[in-house]
Amino acid sequence: MTFEVPAHGAKPVSRIRQKNEETIIKAAEDEFARHGYKGTSMNTIAQNAGLPKANLHYYFTNKLGLYVAVLSNIIELWDSTFNTLTAEDDPSEALTRYIRAKMEFSRRQPQASRIFAMEVISGGECLTEYFNQDYRAWFQGRAGVFQAWIDAGKMDPVDPVHLIFLLWGSTQHYADFATQICRVTGRTRLTKQDMEDAGDNLIRIILKGCGLKPAI
Amino acid sequence: MTFEVPAHGAKPVSRIRQKNEETIIKAAEDEFARHGYKGTSMNTIAQNAGLPKANLHYYFTNKLGLYVAVLSNIIELWDSTFNTLTAEDDPSEALTRYIRAKMEFSRRQPQASRIFAMEVISGGECLTEYFNQDYRAWFQGRAGVFQAWIDAGKMDPVDPVHLIFLLWGSTQHYADFATQICRVTGRTRLTKQDMEDAGDNLIRIILKGCGLKPAI
DNA sequence: GTCTATAGGATGATAGAC
DNA sequence: GTCTATCATCCTATAGAC
Known part of the structure; x- marks a missing residue:
């Protein structure tokens, strides 16, 4: 305590x-x-x-x-998930870890993801403080990690910025659209196993899509 | 008229x-x-x-x-974008076309995407009629197209259901989270060119990630 | 610090004249 | 088919006793 x-x-x-x-x-x-x-x-x-x-x-x-x-609380959680990647990491391992972390977040904190999503969708006026100069710099830094990997010939020359949006969109989808996913697959809720399968699938497709060998 | x-x-x-x-x-x-x-x-x-x-x-x-x-109106638009894929198509061409169509939808009808997203996020009670038995059958049919391609050895054995969620999540993100994307990239709005670049990037990564050669 | 009672404002909905 | 005036409800917020 x-x-x-x-x-x-x-x-x-x-x-x-x-x-x-x-x-x-x-x-x-x-x-x-x-x-x-x-x-x-x-x-x-x-x-x-x-x-x-x-x-x-x-x-x-x-x-x-x-x-x-409530939003501030969520953003603390958000940030804590976001800083796992560095240019020194092995790209495959780091990306795998990142996708797993994001999926774990979608599983454990779906409400947080949904509140954030609804706030952004409706203009995000309460997030102007969060979406500030620092945030943009931080984002450029994240993108820079991917760019470093690309420059070192460790992965295909994809657009780092769009890669990040791909990672965000595909992982958050499992929290935000869980209702639709359950309806369409005949589930009542997404189990831990469901989320791990989803994560594995994302890892396989995205890593290969970026010219990376699976780390597993 | x-x-x-x-x-x-x-x-x-x-x-x-x-x-x-x-x-x-x-x-x-x-x-x-x-x-x-x-x-x-x-x-x-x-x-x-x-x-x-x-x-x-x-x-x-x-x-x-x-x-x-309003929702019904949106769902009409939704469905019209959704039936471009058949098992007879060439997977690369069909997937490319589908991603382009979804990105075009995100660009031209962002409000529709957002209303649908907010409705789903908050439980989707007004969509129970839409999320019915037919919808589930339709979805299985879509997944079946991918499965047919996989069975014919035309693409990697990815999970077709999760592939669909990847396609949905990554393309809709550009409509629903446009605010965040603009803030983070220093834009005031997403241009047609931005959206085409984003689509090209998705096509490159996802096709390669599924073991498909680019159709372009 | 806790809680009841209520003020004050906005909103969905309708009646009824035109 | 159109529009003004109004009702009834709900909600945020606060005053003030305990």
Whole structure:
């Protein structure tokens, strides 16, 4: 268990506040993923969190504030998955690891993926802070890793930027479109095995498509 | 110009009704794509359509009715793009054509793609009619085309079902996540050229990844 | 810190004149 | 078929007692 050490001058975060905020954010995540920002009411979140509605406003002032808190939470998770690749890595191994990590994310955090997707689809106004200069630089850095591999003759000269979109689109699809996938394949939900099969398939096609030998 | 020939006993569809319904659906599409179902108000749609709010209710009774009408419209477009592949086709040519068609759809009908995506992400309750037995059979048929190619030794033994999800996910990403793509690449919008480059890249990687020689 | 009661605003829907 | 005026509902947010 870790203690919150408040910065000098900042208010200490009480144990009870931390716990309640977590409960509320969790409940909010489920609702926002299912019904979008507007489609979610503070009332429903309060019920799912087992707290009176006024408490949500006590902790988060606004509905928008709560939503942004949920989004920030998601983005922390997002970033943590994103920095596994370096130019020194073996391309096959690194790409395999990355695809597995993204599929694992789609499996374990589908709501997070969906909230992020809905936010981006509807213009992503709450993500302007996130989609800033740093983000663009970070993205160029990621693309640079692929470019380094290409320049070293380790993989085909594909467009690194579009390769990243291919990786994102194909892996996130399993979280965001799970409903459609289940309907079409006659499943009620996607099992761990389903997701691993999907990941293996992506790894096989994308690696070969980039002129890489499978690392497995 | 085609005339609407009403079925026996059905009400004739007046010229003015047809025109107004089109105007309303178009305005509704823009709003639903941008703000989702709940986030869209009949008031705003009416303003964008240049009609008084009460007219919307005259033509569509419900907000839900209007939304379903918009969705149906989208699904017609959807289906028309989906039946280009047959087992007799050359796999490389057919896949190339299919990816191009999907990218063209993402370019020309991004709102349609986004509305469909948001509906699926949030559970797709309005699509239960669409996601029916026929849909599943149709999907199996599509997968069967790939399986036939595999059985004939024309391509690698990839999982046909997951290949379809790869095609869908990677192409739709360019419509649904256009905001993120623009932010990250420093564009204000995706041009026709951007989309063609993206399509070419997908074609190169996916065809090679399935053991197919490029058809171009 | 917690919770009830309620203000204040927006929205879907309809009645009814034209 | 068109449009104004209005109702009823729901939701965010806050005041104020405990």
